[in-house]
Amino acid sequence: MDFNLLAIIVAAFSALLVGFIWYHPKVFGTAWMQAADMTEEKMQGANMGKIFGLALLFSFFLAFALQFLTIHQSGAVSMVGGDVENALPSFHAFMEDYGTAFRTFKHGVLHGVIAGIFIAMPILGINALFERRSGKYILIHTGYWIVTLALMGGIVCAWQ
Template structure:
């Protein structure tokens, strides 16, 4: 079974930018984020957008490649055989025949993506923000984005085979 669907990985990475366009829109959280981050319109407009969005897409792609190990349970069995199914014992094939589709839904991927957002992204962003002397508002806006984004990315990767 192939766990890395390249189209799902690409769509999941692009979804991070789509969610960001919505999340950080001034009519949603953009204005509140700018205030909490101490950013001005001039600073926002003065950035190198090709560099910013290019790197953002690269980072989202890196996350999307890593997410299958968090949102697809069968990756655990695959990792136990060293990643080469041709070298696995017959019990691996029997297991995969019985359970290859277990918990492979969009909904289940969203659940694990959201959990990754809460238990990985929030503590990392929160710790950085505390040392940067940022507000709770800043932490929750940025962490909220990653919780939603990782949920969507996880759903895409887990549900799309």
């Protein structure tokens, strides 16, 4: 399995795009500001270059990791120690038959949603509980991550 750097980059940027929409004041931005106790003054004092640069870097990490959750062939490659050139003929026959199985946008979306519900939501929920945040805060962020991971998963899985 080869990593598709372009797919990872596009998926990483998609997280920012969804964020621009999701946290827009006409969508969930105003509700998020209230739930997060965020004010316009606090937002004005932020280093946005640093915030967006690190957000993109972290999104890149997520897109890279999502390949292993969405592309099942990576498990087959790991079974031969990653050395596909020296793998037995049976491995090559298997990959010839199943090398593109479940490599669809829809399949990636499914696994992205699963990751959002079973990975992102518990992490956000635990942090929010200890920070004494509301259920509304958890739902706004969890919704963002479910949608974002679904889109990212779809991109990295389908892009061959």
